Amino acid sequence: MSEAATDKGNLFPLLAKAAPLLLAVIAVAFIPAAHPSPNIIRLMFVTLVWVTTSVAWNLIGGFAGQVSFGFAVFYGLGAYTTAITYSTGVDRFDSILLGACAAMLASLLVGLPTFRLKGPYFAIATIGVSEAVRVIMTNLGFTGGASGYRIMERGPFNQLLHYYIALALAATAIALSMLVRYSKFGLALLAIREDEEAASDLGVNPFRTKLLAHALAAALTGAAGGVFVGYAAFIYPQGVFGFDISVAILLMPIIGGLGTVWGPPIGAAVYGFVHEELIASFPQFHLLLFGSLLILIILFEPAGVMGLAYKVVGLFRRRK
Amino acid sequence: MNTVDFLNLLISAILLAGVYAAMSVGMTIIYGVMKIVNLAHAGFLMLGAYFVFELYERLHVDPLLGAVLAFPVFYFVGIAVYWSMVRRIPRSDQPTLPSLLLLFGLWLVLQNLGYMIWGNADRAILTPRTFSTLQVGQLIFPTVRLVVFGVAVASLVALDFVMHRTWRGRAVRALMQNSDAGRIVGVNVDKTARIAFGVGIAFAGTAGGLLAMMYSFTPDFGGSFLLRSFVIIVLGGLESFSGVAIGALILALVESFSILVIPSGYQPAVSFSLLVVALVVLPNGVAGLWNKRQRLT
Numbered sequence: 001m002s003e004a005a006t007d008k009g010n011l012f013p014l015l016a017k018a019a020p021l022l023l024a025v026i027a028v029a030f031i032p033a034a035h036p037s038p039n040i041i042r043l044m045f046v047t048l049v050w051v052t053t054s055v056a057w058n059l060i061g062g063f064a065g066q067v068s069f070g071f072a073v074f075y076g077l078g079a080y081t082t083a084i085t086y087s088t089g090v091d092r093f094d095s096i097l098l099g100a101c102a103a104m105l106a107s108l109l110v111g112l113p114t115f116r117l118k119g120p121y122f123a124i125a126t127i128g129v130s131e132a133v134r135v136i137m138t139n140l141g142f143t144g145g146a147s148g149y150r151i152m153e154r155g156p157f158n159q160l161l162h163y164y165i166a167l168a169l170a171a172t173a174i175a176l177s178m179l180v181r182y183s184k185f186g187l188a189l190l191a192i193r194e195d196e197e198a199a200s201d202l203g204v205n206p207f208r209t210k211l212l213a214h215a216l217a218a219a220l221t222g223a224a225g226g227v228f229v230g231y232a233a234f235i236y237p238q239g240v241f242g243f244d245i246s247v248a249i250l251l252m253p254i255i256g257g258l259g260t261v262w263g264p265p266i267g268a269a270v271y272g273f274v275h276e277e278l279i280a281s282f283p284q285f286h287l288l289l290f291g292s293l294l295i296l297i298i299l300f301e302p303a304g305v306m307g308l309a310y311k312v313v314g315l316f317r318r319r320k
Numbered sequence: 321m322n323t324v325d326f327l328n329l330l331i332s333a334i335l336l337a338g339v340y341a342a343m344s345v346g347m348t349i350i351y352g353v354m355k356i357v358n359l360a361h362a363g364f365l366m367l368g369a370y371f372v373f374e375l376y377e378r379l380h381v382d383p384l385l386g387a388v389l390a391f392p393v394f395y396f397v398g399i400a401v402y403w404s405m406v407r408r409i410p411r412s413d414q415p416t417l418p419s420l421l422l423l424f425g426l427w428l429v430l431q432n433l434g435y436m437i438w439g440n441a442d443r444a445i446l447t448p449r450t451f452s453t454l455q456v457g458q459l460i461f462p463t464v465r466l467v468v469f470g471v472a473v474a475s476l477v478a479l480d481f482v483m484h485r486t487w488r489g490r491a492v493r494a495l496m497q498n499s500d501a502g503r504i505v506g507v508n509v510d511k512t513a514r515i516a517f518g519v520g521i522a523f524a525g526t527a528g529g530l531l532a533m534m535y536s537f538t539p540d541f542g543g544s545f546l547l548r549s550f551v552i553i554v555l556g557g558l559e560s561f562s563g564v565a566i567g568a569l570i571l572a573l574v575e576s577f578s579i580l581v582i583p584s585g586y587q588p589a590v591s592f593s594l595l596v597v598a599l600v601v602l603p604n605g606v607a608g609l610w611n612k613r614q615r616l617t
Contacts, residue, residue, distance in 0.1 A: 067420045113599040119558065120357045120415035121599055124550045127359075131547055132592035139585045243543075247428065254421065285436065291428025298422045299408055 017178060020262070025171045032160055041159055047272030048166035049228045054252035054264040054271075055173040056220035060213045061250065062259035063186060065193030068214075070110070070126035071221050071249040073133045074103035076240035078222025079229040080143055086230070087152040096165075096226035103222025106133075107215045115210045118196060122210075134241040148236030151229065162231040169227055173220050174265060180213075181261050189213055193259070221249070244287055248275075251290050254297055257306025266305050324458045333569075333576035335465040339530050340568035342472035343545060344552040345479065345561065346523030352496035352559035353516040356406070357415050359423040361549060362542025363430025364394060364521050368528025369537045370438060373445055383445050384467060387529030391475075391522045398521025401426070402514045413499065427542075434539030444536040468530045475526060479519075480561065492516050496559050544588055551595045557604050570594075 028048075032041060053075060060066050078099035086095040110129050114122040138146045180186040188209045191199035196206050229235050239245075248271065256267025278286050301307055343365065350358045371393065372386035381389070405426070409418045454461040483489040491512045494502035503509055531537075531545065552571050556563025571594065578590050 061417075065417050067417055069424065109596075113596050117599065117603050118414070120351075120420070121554070121603075123357065123415070123420050124554065125595060125599065128547050128550065128592040128595050131544070132589040135586060135588045139583075250421075258417075285432055287428050288432035288436065291425045291432065294421055294425030295405065295429065298418050298425065299405060302418060 017182070017261075018175070021171065021174055021178070024265075025167065028167055029164070032163065038159060041163055043272065043276060045159075045163050045166050045231060046228075047269055048163075048170040049224050050248070050252055050268040050272050051170040051265045052166075052173045052224040052227075053221050053249045054256070054268040055170075055177045056217040056224070057249050058253040058258065058260075058264040059177060059180060059189075059217040059220075060210070062253055062264070063180065063189040063193065064210055064213050065259075066115075066210060066214070067123045067250070068110075068126040069123065069246055069250065070128075070130035071217075072241050072243070072245035073106055073130050074218040074221035075225040075228075075245055075249065076133070076137065076235075076237070077106050078103045078225030079235050079240045080137070080149065080225075081222070082226030083149055083151050083229045083235055084143070092165075092230060096223050096230070099226035100219040100223040103218040103225070104215045107218030108211070111211045111214045115207050115214070130241065130243065130246055134237055134243075137237040137241055144236075146237060148234060148239075151233045153233060157233075159231075162227070165230070166227050169220075169223055170265070173224075174261070176216070176220070177264070178261050180216075185209070185212070190259070247287065247290055251294060253304075254294065255304055257304035258302070260306045263304055263306040270305065328460055329576050330573075331459060331461065332465065333572045335461075335469045336576065337565075337569040337572035338469035338472040338476075339527060339534070340548065340552060340572055341565050342475055342523060342530065343527035344549040344556075344568060345476065345564050346520035346527070347549050348553050348556065348559060348561065348564050349492065349516050349523070350520035351415075351553065353492055353499075354406075354411070354419075354513050355413055355415050356419045356423065358520060358524075359420065359546070360401075360426040360430060361524050362546035363427045363434075364397075364524035365528035365531065365542035365545050366434055366537070366539055367397075367430060368394060368525035369532035369541055370434065370443075371525065372529035372532050373443055373537075376445055376447075383447060383529065383533050384471065387471060387526050387533070390525040390529045394525025395518040395522040397525070398518035399514060401521065402517040406517060407510065407514070427546075431539055431542070438539060440538055440540075442536045442538055445532050447533075450533075464533050468533055472527070472530060475523070476565070479523075483561065488512070488515060544591075547588065547591050547595075551591050551598065554595060555598050555602065 028044070031044065053071065057068065057071055061068060078096075080099075081102040082095045082099035085098050086092060090098065110122070110125050114125045137143060143149050180189070188199065188204040191202065191204055192206050192209060200206050225240060229240075252267040252271045253264035254267065255270055256265065257263025275286070278289060297304060303310070347358050347361055350356055368387075368390050371390050372383050375381040375386040375389070376383050405422060406419075409422055410416065412419075449463050449467065452463045454463055454466065483493055491502065491507040492515070494505070494507055495509065495512055495516075499509065502512075528542070531541075535541075548571060552564060552567035555567030555570055556565075571591065574594055575587065575590060578587075582590060
């Protein structure tokens with residue numbers, strides 16, 4: 001009884017928190033109505049995919065504080081699973097779902113042996129798994145090996161269809177991230193990040209909680225890979241399993257602000273547009289810039305864009 | 321496979337283990353004292369390789385001497401990195417998110433500076449020693465590997481001496497075991513951490529130079545060795561020097577003999593599988609097994 005009452009009490013603040021999401025989704029949904037160039041739509045589509053992966057990484061990296069360097073594994077597995085199942089005749093939506101499931105299963109491979117242990121084992125294993133998976137996919141026969149895999153497209157290509165799928169997925173990811181952040185599960189994740197032993201003493205099962213958050217993050221990342229491949233129609237191991245994909249996925253939430261709901265989407269938006277310019281002007285050295293950016297953020301503004309924003313707001317409040 | 325082939329493979333595995341141990345010991349020191357996983361290790365291995373390469377190409381310094389010279393040079397590089405970055409992040413007795421991300425960023429920077437300076441062409445250090453061998457009966461000892469093994473083992477013996485016979489070395493070991501207790505008995509944590517970081521990077525530089533004599537390299541050179549170093553220190557229990565030696569031997573043996581059954585394209589998967597097996601079976605490493613045995617008896 002009392003639990004239901006508190007739920008009702010929380011309903012209004014939760015709606016207030018969801019309002020920015022609704023407004024953002026409506027705004028982004030009406031952008032195509034202004035008839036921008038297809039290139040802008042493509043850029044928006046890619047950014048929405050990045051929003052999803054960025055929010056996903058933040059679930060385990062930001063909320064639970066477990067750094068993963070291997071999210072390209074989930075992205076790539078999702079992309080390949082979707083591509084292969086879609087080509088064999090599975091419905092588009094179901095194939096993306098299958099991609100998410102494949103990524104979720106892969107997350108157990110890293111999570112099961114490492115989340116039981118304290119220490120840096122998880123981060124170490126994620127570097128290993130991305131190396132290993134990329135090597136296997138490059139040598140595997142039925143996916144086309146290093147030369148890649150082409151989707152059998154059914155019907156004409158509709159750019160806006162992909163755009164709205166990506167938008168729906170990104171909105172789902174942000175809504176999930178909100179639900180997690182303001183639920184008991186999310187509080188358990190934050191407790192693990194701050195002090196795993198203390199959290200465990202207070203009745204949180206760190207192993208199960210981390211495993212669940214990791215699986216959720218993997219599923220979202222796999223779905224993002226699946227959405228991306230529907231648009232790209234062609235994938236190759238270096239493109240989706242590449243080290244730079246893992247780096248990009250972890251960099252975006254850090255740019256935006258770790259452990260917040262709105263930091264990762266902001267980081268993805270910043271990254272999506274800046275990256276496009278950088279790739280055009282320095283195709284070789286974007287990883288050098290990413291690395292320098294990572295060092296600078298960690299040393300000078302660990303809370304990212306959100307931290308900066310709060311500082312600026314704080315400055316204005318003090319003026320008054 | 322006959323006995324001679326088996327023995328030759330065994331010899332090459334043991335010779336490989338020497339340089340693997342020298343390569344991983346730097347990570348162990350840094351992890352032990354500061355609980356920081358040095359992801360930039362790969363970058364310093366690569367820089368060590370190019371350091372020796374440039375000395376040989378431009379000044380005709382023997383690569384062996386080059387690798388020895390790399391030690392003091394990279395020691396000061398390590399001190400500089402510690403002073404400018406590492407000391408600014410919060411200290412902890414657990415590996416923290418900022419420390420992982422900072423050193424990861426440093427790795428990206430070093431690797432891509434490497435691409436900027438040297439391009440992505442394969443380089444190799446070729447000396448008269450490279451292709452010569454020493455034959456004892458039917459057993460074959462590649463000269464380069466023997467020499468590299470000699471340097472690696474000598475550096476490890478020297479490290480062992482410093483760790484056990486000097487005050488600073490004992491301070492490092494004290495912090496590895498219990499940093500609070502170390503502080504109470506008067507160890508200067510900041511200075512010791514700085515020296516430990518320098519020595520860790522110095523070992524990475526020298527090991528990079530040694531590896532460069534055996535393999536060709538590109539700026540991406542360190543990545544696969546980083547993964548191998550992880551496997552070795554996890555097998556060794558993260559902060560034990562003898563554990564590193566045993567871990568290096570296990571990895572070298574597994575890699576050498578797995579070539580017989582697993583195609584060489586899948587080699588990185590071999591190290592990763594060994595890592596997962598080690599985490600499941602021996603979470604505290606071989607040294608943990610040893611301690612448990614001792615406690616039981």
